Amino acid sequence: MSNNNTHGKKHKLVEYANGPSLEEINSTVEVPKGKGFVRTLFAYSGPGALVAVGYMDPGNWSTSITGGQNFQYLLISVILISSLIAMLLQYMAAKLGIVSQMDLAQAIRARTSKSLGIVLWLLTELAIMATDIAEVIGAAIALYLLFHIPLVIAVFITVFDVLLLLLLTKIGFRKIEAIVVCLIFVILFVFVYQVALSNPSWGDIFKGFIPTTKTFATSPSVGGQTPLTGALGIIGATVMPHNLYLHSAVSQTRKIDHENNEEIAQAVRFSAWDSNIQLSLAFIVNSLLLIMGVAVFKTGAVKDPSFFGLFQALSDTSTLSNGLLAEVARSGVLSVLFAVALLASGQNSTITGTLTGQVIMEGFVHLRMPLWLRRLVTRLISVVPVLICVILTSGKSEIAEHEALNTLMNNSQVFLAFALPFSMLPLLMLTDSNAEMGKRFKNTTLIKVLGWISVLGLTFLNIIGLPGQVKDFFGDNASATQLTIANCIAYALIAGILVLLSWTVYDLYKGNKEFAAKANLEGE
Secondary structure, three states: OOOOOOOOOOOOOOEEOOOOOOOOOOOOEOOOOOOOHHHHHHHHOOHHHHHHHHHHOHHHHHHHHHHHHHHOOOOHHHHHHHHHHHHHHHHHHHHHHHHHOOOHHHHHHHHOOHHHHHHHHHHHHHHHHHHHHHHHHHHHHHHHHHHOOOHHHHHHHHHHHHHHHHHHHHHOHHHHHHHHHHHHHHHHHHHHHHHHHHOOOHHHHHHHOOOOHHHHOOOOOEOOEOHHHHHHHHHHHHOOHHHHHHHHHHHHHEOOOOOOHHHHHHHHHHHHHHHHHHHHHHHHHHHHHHHHHHHHEOOOOOOOOOHHHHHHHOOOHHHEOOHHHHHHHHOOHHHHHHHHHHHHHHHHHHHHHHHHHHHHHHHHHOEEOOHHHHHHHHHHHHHHHHHHHHHHOOOOOHHHHHHHHHHHHHHOHHHHHHHOHHHHHHHHHHHHOHHHHHHHHOOOHHHHHHHHHHHHHHHHHHHHHHHHHHHHOOOOOOOHHHHHHHHHHHHHHHHHHHHHHHHHHHHHHHHHHHHHHHHHHHHO
């Protein structure tokens, strides 16, 4: 891979890029040699936090809290399974970056055709924009709740987080990692505090961690949601495609000697520790969100499941299931803390979403634009559907406006379900490859088996859940004609997914064989 340095030259807004992943920060963080476990782990800690943020963004909030309200602790096992799969996939993503010195987008592009690279780039851009829609909604609602800024203005204010990003790019990558960790702990503190006050049934919680046949059942239906659709929502909001691209890039920020296998092995090991610790925090946050849905609110008491309704419920003593909690709620502390955590969650995702955008743009189509411009373009596109939603519902009741925003946020997750197999399958194929990873670093038999079960299982669940997600676009009272249209769209999408997946697998398999043959010739 050539490294086209442009130092000393005047940068254009959009320019050719085919150098190392996230070149400005690649191999910039020094790591100690021959030091103790704790000190070495601290040096490698950070990239995992940037990735973990994606597992606790506003999209996760609504799925976990609503799942708790509707089905008690039944779906907490889905959060556990999703988190374990996430740990496995993120480990493989970090390993790919460290060993091959390519991020996932670069590795896919190096082994596939240019046309497929463009298709996968556009697909992943849509997934990033879908995530951004959830962040716009979360941040705008938080601003409205905390400062009473009208929603339309609050939506426009979210565009200016590009200025925050510009500021952050000046202070250095290690400090960005530290800010992200601090914001994660703000979110964690808020929910630990609220759940501790609610005094939940810990016995029922631990029972809920064991999945049963009821976990993925198609009945009962509560508030238009079945356990299966609730589980799919949690999975869709938890395992996100862009996190795999991001982790394969930011794992390369540590400075190591790539000629030394022991240093590579150490980087892989400590990156796995960092990732698993941070994802464990994300798992705790998501579990607390679900527990909050069960224990904090009386079942069925909250009629408005959106962030507005939850904010209101946290200051309305009649909806709370615990006397002590009701006392604290009267002061308004619970609702304000909830809005602060929501704002922190949205800002965290801003940083990671922008970095991922740069990774996939450089990796798939070899183009680069300044981070602030990337952020501005993505955010302005994401703002459009949110503004349309706010304007269309402005004349309706408050609940209708809130529900419309909540539905838009949940429906945006469809793109994530659509895009996920196209990052998971290549990741597994690349890290299974002897030619790409070498005998020492390719996936062990156990990782390979668990990886294929996870990838095929998630792909299957996302595909069977797609018809239901498309039907949701037509609302709860869809006509027979609308349901037929929804089914036609869903099955066309499924056919498209399977054709595109076949193309991706074929291209990768062929490209990998050619690479292995070339490596063998050079080795002789």
